[in-house]
Amino acid sequence: MTPPPAGRAALPGSLAADPWRSHAARIVAIRDEAPGVRGYDLELCDSAVREAYRFRPGQFNMLLLPGIGEAAISIASDPDAPHRLTHTVRAVGNVTDALARRCEGDEILLRGPFGTPWPLGALEGGDVIVVAGGLGLASQRAAILTLARQRNAYRRVVVLAGAKAPAGLLYAGEDAAWRAAGIEVERVVESADAGWRGAVGLVTDLVARLGDGRRAGVLCCGPDGMMRAVAAAAAGVGIGPERVWVSMERPMSCAVGQCGLCQFGPFFVCLDGPVFRYDRVARLLEIPGL
Amino acid sequence: MGPPTDTAAPLELGPAGLDRLVCILAETHRVIGPTVADGAVVLREIASAAELPVGWIDEQEGGRYRLHADASAGPFDHVVGPFSLKNFLFPPRETVALLERGAEGWRSRPPEGAPRALAVVGVRGCDLAALAIQDRVFLGSGHVDPAYQARRRDLILVAVDCRRAAPTCFCHSTGSGPAACDAGAGRVADLTLVDLGPGPAGSAAEDLGIEPSAARRFACRAGTLRGAAILGRLRAEGLAGSLAPADSELSAAVPRATAARLAARGPGERHLDTEGLRDLLFDRLDHPRWDDVAARCLACTNCTLVCPTCFCASVTEIPALDAERVERERRWESCFSLDHSRMHGRAVRHSTAARYRQWLTHKLAGWIDQFGVSGCTGCGRCITWCPVGIDLTAEVAALRAPPPASEGGRA
Numbered sequence A: 001m002t003p004p005p006a007g008r009a010a011l012p013g014s015l016a017a018d019p020w021r022s023h024a025a026r027i028v029a030i031r032d033e034a035p036g037v038r039g040y041d042l043e044l045c046d047s048a049v050r051e052a053y054r055f056r057p058g059q060f061n062m063l064l065l066p067g068i069g070e071a072a073i074s075i076a077s078d079p080d081a082p083h084r085l086t087h088t089v090r091a092v093g094n095v096t097d098a099l100a101r102r103c104e105g106d107e108i109l110l111r112g113p114f115g116t117p118w119p120l121g122a123l124e125g126g127d128v129i130v131v132a133g134g135l136g137l138a139s140q141r142a143a144i145l146t147l148a149r150q151r152n153a154y155r156r157v158v159v160l161a162g163a164k165a166p167a168g169l170l171y172a173g174e175d176a177a178w179r180a181a182g183i184e185v186e187r188v189v190e191s192a193d194a195g196w197r198g199a200v201g202l203v204t205d206l207v208a209r210l211g212d213g214r215r216a217g218v219l220c221c222g223p224d225g226m227m228r229a230v231a232a233a234a235a236g237v238g239i240g241p242e243r244v245w246v247s248m249e250r251p252m253s254c255a256v257g258q259c260g261l262c263q264f265g266p267f268f269v270c271l272d273g274p275v276f277r278y279d280r281v282a283r284l285l286e287i288p289g290l
Numbered sequence B: 001m002g003p004p005t006d007t008a009a010p011l012e013l014g015p016a017g018l019d020r021l022v023c024i025l026a027e028t029h030r031v032i033g034p035t036v037a038d039g040a041v042v043l044r045e046i047a048s049a050a051e052l053p054v055g056w057i058d059e060q061e062g063g064r065y066r067l068h069a070d071a072s073a074g075p076f077d078h079v080v081g082p083f084s085l086k087n088f089l090f091p092p093r094e095t096v097a098l099l100e101r102g103a104e105g106w107r108s109r110p111p112e113g114a115p116r117a118l119a120v121v122g123v124r125g126c127d128l129a130a131l132a133i134q135d136r137v138f139l140g141s142g143h144v145d146p147a148y149q150a151r152r153r154d155l156i157l158v159a160v161d162c163r164r165a166a167p168t169c170f171c172h173s174t175g176s177g178p179a180a181c182d183a184g185a186g187r188v189a190d191l192t193l194v195d196l197g198p199g200p201a202g203s204a205a206e207d208l209g210i211e212p213s214a215a216r217r218f219a220c221r222a223g224t225l226r227g228a229a230i231l232g233r234l235r236a237e238g239l240a241g242s243l244a245p246a247d248s249e250l251s252a253a254v255p256r257a258t259a260a261r262l263a264a265r266g267p268g269e270r271h272l273d274t275e276g277l278r279d280l281l282f283d284r285l286d287h288p289r290w291d292d293v294a295a296r297c298l299a300c301t302n303c304t305l306v307c308p309t310c311f312c313a314s315v316t317e318i319p320a321l322d323a324e325r326v327e328r329e330r331r332w333e334s335c336f337s338l339d340h341s342r343m344h345g346r347a348v349r350h351s352t353a354a355r356y357r358q359w360l361t362h363k364l365a366g367w368i369d370q371f372g373v374s375g376c377t378g379c380g381r382c383i384t385w386c387p388v389g390i391d392l393t394a395e396v397a398a399l400r401a402p403p404p405a406s407e408g409g410r411a
């Protein structure tokens, strides 16, 4: 049989030989994170499956509601505690609306983990700048928790998180803990309300004010246009496209490179991404309708 | 598939031998072969060699397919029709997982019941090349599709070297025909047939001679141990015998003659220049030709449905009435549909230009990054079955012309 192309191999920790096999997981806690956005803590029901499950920051699961459908959702919890998986989900459609009607104690199904991780190892010894637009921060929380734990391996660690309005800022209650771990956290909103004391503007403004970025790497997640703007701002402070990573979203139904829906130029977002080094996708992101 | 054994010399198989071959395969396998239905040569379950399209010949051009009665046409003188191995190995609809609600809650398990193993008769070089490509998709990307793997393991292939090429064929450009073995080492059929007559090797079907086509003889060689065992049985039953030296030469000459006719095509005739094509296409994502082809393309999805390598699919949930059981059904999807790229309520590839560009660049360029090979086998199906006759070889030729410097195109 033909060998797999270079660079593609089964992900370690992937749950099953059958990529379509999902596993039951109990919702053990639900939190409101922002208007329309909830955090779900899940525990895989089967103890053998739970013990074998490992993931890396930036990877995602396919959450399955029987009879309703499946959605790709980032794993937002600490990879060091893989027995309890957090997913932060905005109710926007078929699956995510139905999930919002589930209660603590209910079961759903999931398969995973899938996708490429944030390159934390490659950034050791340097500065790490995490830049999030809106819900993008969900894909980066696992990385932030890892950076907090391994804080000494890095120089500056900065989180720049933007949202349209203050209510949309995710995990705002965790700023104190992240700061206590030695992480600089800055939040910015596009339009403030009466209670807002922080910055108003775009995350790109915060990137532009970072200072010398020559030893920094950027981890960015948000809408396609926001990621292009962040990469441009990063270049302005000396962070080249080969030191910027972005996490992309595309529709997907299999998550293992066999359904073709998530294609982006020569890439499968599910296998080659969702985390891409920016120089590999920069040109593709400039082309409308790719 | 057993290991290839080239040692077995080809044997001669007469009409009775071909019929017996189908019967032997049917003992253990569901036999699929070319047969005439709905005005085309399609692939279907067949019970005997009598169902092969003897006496029919196809005429194919861009946007055109006609079957003509032709008493001289043998069982494999037709060129590939709208079906391919894909229809059977990667069926248009298939349950990929079953969800059941039990005492413990919802559980997911593989679909029940392995369907009967398949044997496919009349497979061409381009089909074998397409199979090798789909193997890379469903077995080689690091995740194995279990149902595909099971069908693939049990699959018996009886290939045929092409005596004839349609004007839409361009396997000479993609290195996947007209001989079955042109698809490359490792893509071995269990048995390969070469039609030895009645007419002189290499003549077009129209002038194949006057002998009744049912009287065809074949050179039959085994490519695997399993194929050798079947051939051995035919020999033991007296239905396969040694091949005369002249016929042995003829069996090699048949595909050579077809190849020579393809190679002799003039500049106006169909071929695909694959030199540097991957880089060229990714460099020309904003070429104005995408808008030009989009003005003709109906986004009907035909090309992706008939293409033997296209693999896009989406999954639909089918709940049983009692809601205690859900089938997750995978269905063919097409990059020409808006749903294929729907995200945040809008199609990423909203314009037809963007969708045709996705199809062509994926097929001829992205595939190379993803699977190490081009996704095109030169079978010509997408040209024949396009209702408006869009021809990817012509589109590639047009894209090779540098875009006019002044007006940059958009998609």
Ligand SMILES: Cc1cc2nc3c(=O)[nH]c(=O)nc-3n(C[C@H](O)[C@H](O)[C@H](O)COP(=O)(O)OP(=O)(O)OC[C@H]3O[C@@H](n4cnc5c(N)ncnc54)[C@H](O)[C@@H]3O)c2cc1C
Pocket: A060, A069, A070, A071, A072, A073, A074, A075, A087, A088, A089, A090, A091, A092, A093, A094, A095, A096, A097, A115, A135, A138, A139, A248, A249, A250, A251, A252, A274, B343, B344, B345, B346
């Ligand atoms: C790698 C990856 C990680 C992700 N991580 C997260 C995450 O952590 N959290 C998260 O919340 N999301 C995440 N997503 C996004 C999530 O997968 C999608 O939003 C998914 O589509 C939600 O599924 P759904 O069935 O609820 O919505 P769908 O029903 O698929 O709807 C999706 C969008 O399309 C619109 N829509 C649907 N049908 C129509 C129609 N007929 N006409 C018009 N509009 C329509 C909906 O309003 C909605 O905006 C991630 C995606 C990827 C690829």
Ligand code: SF4
Pocket: B303, B306, B307, B308, B309, B363, B375, B376, B377, B378, B379, B380, B381, B382, B383, B392
């Ligand atoms: S792209 Fe067209 S010619 Fe190439 S394999 Fe597909 S159907 Fe055949």
Ligand code: SF4
Pocket: B296, B297, B298, B299, B300, B301, B302, B303, B304, B336, B382, B385, B386, B387, B388, B389, B390
């Ligand atoms: S190229 Fe032809 S067959 Fe393909 S979608 Fe367009 S009109 Fe249909």
